[in-house]
Amino acid sequence: MTHNLENTMAVLERTPRALDALLWGLPDAWTKTNEGGATFTAQDVIAHLVHGERADWVARARMILEYGESKTFARFDRMGHVKESEGKSLGELLDEFARLRAANVVELRSWKLGKAELEKRGRHPGFGTVTLSELLATWAVHDMTHLHQISRILAHQYRELVGPWSVYLGVLQCQGHSAAPVELHSNG
């Protein structure tokens, strides 16, 4: 399968608007509740996405383009959003995510990446060699992982209220496939 970068950017551009439409103004009973224990609230997920826009995707892409495999990516701080988002409202975080993402997509587009650039290699601290194409595809799928997680967090709040229908609702059977190490640390 060939990586069509326009398709990737089509998802990257839409995620902030989709999350805004879903979460903006939604009562706290949905957005400030989690799945129990140390799991994320929907608001935590948005804070994590904001942190990724600042610290992860574009920074790593630039590193591949400038240094190739000669420099290893910094490890992504999995809880890096906690301090950064302190005191911010969900609305502020959604706006911040939209603004950062839009700027990042403009930058990505300005690079006018072709097939040769997409094949460029970088060095991931855990995986070793990765390509720019893989990094950018992961950026889009990472959005979907967190949309998937948010739909599950919201559904969880009504687990008891749906009565017998719970057996028919796929999202209520979802265990996250991961616990913290996978979904929260989705960039490695």
Add this chain to the structure above:
Amino acid sequence: MTHNLENTMAVLERTPRALDALLWGLPDAWTKTNEGGATFTAQDVIAHLVHGERADWVARARMILEYGESKTFARFDRMGHVKESEGKSLGELLDEFARLRAANVVELRSWKLGKAELEKRGRHPGFGTVTLSELLATWAVHDMTHLHQISRILAHQYRELVGPWSVYLGVLQCQGHSAAPVELHSNG
């Protein structure tokens, strides 16, 4: 847990806008592809949601309010959307879903349901006795089940492209928890 109907309606009102923001204008490579076999495309999911607005939720709620347990719900036709949506574009289906949902929420709100009405009972063809509260809570969680499904369908298209990151992306581990019988037949 008490059922707060305003919270339920807050989700019901937002789902069409969220799906529109995510899917409107997205390339066919995302929206007309599925997870293999007889699984749904994102467009199929929207058609299924449209059918539910016409044939399921409000019709069943009305039946509970008018007939209580003396009438059994009609079985929901799990593939009822196929004929109904033939020849329609994704954009048309998204608009139709938004229009029907808005009208249904207006109707739901006009009923001014209190605690007593929410406890009213109806008869489900599979489960037997259910309450109006359970039906309405399920309506909202059903939205989340399908948002969860759509995020998974989209992610699936990039399964090969993300390379080693696939192990870190929760959505790529999701099996749907269900296969067709659960997610596609989520109303029983």
